[in-house]
Amino acid sequence: MATVDTSIPPKTTGAAAKLAAAHEAEHPLKLYGGWFCPFVQRSWIVLHEKKIPHQYVEINPYKKAADFLALNPRGLVPTLAVPVGDQGKTQKPLYESSVICEYLDEAYSDESKYGPDLLPKDPYERARCRLWIDHISNKIIAGFYRFIQHTPEKDYSIGEARTNFLTQIKTLAKEMDDSGPWFLGETFGLVDIMLAPWAMRLFLIDHYKPGGVGVPAEGQGGEDEKLWARWRKWFDAIVARQSVKETWSDDALYIQAYKRYAEDTTNSEVGQATRKGQKLP
Ligand SMILES: N[C@@H](CCC(=O)N[C@@H](CS)C(=O)NCC(=O)O)C(=O)O
Incomplete structure (x- = not known):
């Protein structure tokens, strides 16, 4: 296999580091991301725009850890772990940035809590x-x-x-x-x-x-x-x-x-x- 790009600096810096730190606590809705990845930034912007409670988990997708591949067999970030059931103790995965963004927009659509939808109603x-x-x-x-x-x-x-x-x-x-x-x-x-x-x-x-x-x-x-x-x-x-x-x-x-x-x-x-x-x- 070709050499993977594992030498990328390991974590967020600047403004993103502050946001990541504010979302490091355990939460059943988890965004697995890499700070450098534009597809991740799409999903992160949606979470931030709608003020959706979540945990941000920084990973290096090039390292393909087994627990990451178990969630997303494509081995790409963004990957979202979505809580299932009332207690939210188990999680189901979602991936593909456009799918994640539309899911978040639909699942968190109470305008009084999350503001206006990101796609029009018509x-x-x-x-x-x-x-x-x-x-x-x-x-x-x-x-x-x-x-x-x-x-x-x-x-x-x-x-x-x-x-x-x-x-x-x-x-x-x-x-x-x-x-x-x-x-x-x-x-x-x-x-x-x-x-x-x-x-x-x-x-x-x-x-x-x-x-x-x-x-x-x-x-x-x-x-x-x-x-x-x-x-x-x-x-x-x-x-x-x-x-x-x-x-x-x-x-x-x-x-x-x-x-x-x-x-x-x-x-x-x-x-x-x-x-x-x-x-x-
Ligand atoms: N179509 C995917 C693309 C995601 C993607 O390419 N992510 C890159 C980082 S920017 C990745 O995880 N790469 C890992 C690899 O190339 O092995 C999406 O929209 O989510």
């Missing part, structure tokens, strides 16, 4: 949100890895990777409601959450790749200026959102952890799949 609007979540997962995020894992040996140029990535972002920006910063306008929701962790990681492309991400500066977007202005409004709101900031470790550690992606030497399942042009795990 069936068409719910479906439309899922459509754009699919675009985020299969087009934008796939494009992010193709971009950050670009090396001069690839059969595509960095310019192609950048253009493809920016095109997918513009396609999403076109769908954003004009009335507010979020995808749905004034209402923050699941579409925003599903992309937020990668928005936060864009600085890694600026750090590692010649020419950086390439989102045009204000007034420089040419015929797409309106779309880019809409994207910047969304992006600025995301980086200022409390639940996003408080699930974020120190920038320097992401730079360290993503070096393997930037050099395309990671042996993570995400890295291996994207290197071969396969679907994300």
Whole structure:
């Protein structure tokens, strides 16, 4: 088996460390996460947005401990242990970040306790949100890895990777409601959450790749200026959102952890799949 990325710093730092410490006490609802993982951050943001009581358990998914594999045979974080029955003494597992996020939104839907739902009630609007979540997962995020894992040996140029990535972002920006910063306008929701962790990681492309991400500066977007202005409004709101900031470790550690992606030497399942042009795990 290929060498796994087990040398990643072991735990949360900065704001995320404070949040993790506030949720270290035993609780039957457990999120098994890795601080560096954007899929984990999706689930963590939902828990934090809805103020759902839970325990955060930091693990290194590359080490594949037997008790972790028993919960999630795919061996990936996020993995959620869900309490079963009245006493909540036994637990059932859930995995896949989008499944976990929708589960939490539905299972904790009492608005008086957990605030507004993250998906709209109207069936068409719910479906439309899922459509754009699919675009985020299969087009934008796939494009992010193709971009950050670009090396001069690839059969595509960095310019192609950048253009493809920016095109997918513009396609999403076109769908954003004009009335507010979020995808749905004034209402923050699941579409925003599903992309937020990668928005936060864009600085890694600026750090590692010649020419950086390439989102045009204000007034420089040419015929797409309106779309880019809409994207910047969304992006600025995301980086200022409390639940996003408080699930974020120190920038320097992401730079360290993503070096393997930037050099395309990671042996993570995400890295291996994207290197071969396969679907994300
Ligand atoms: N499709 C999964 C992807 C999760 C995923 O790839 N997690 C990575 C960390 S960011 C992982 O656990 N990797 C372990 C490995 O590659 O062995 C989801 O949405 O939850």
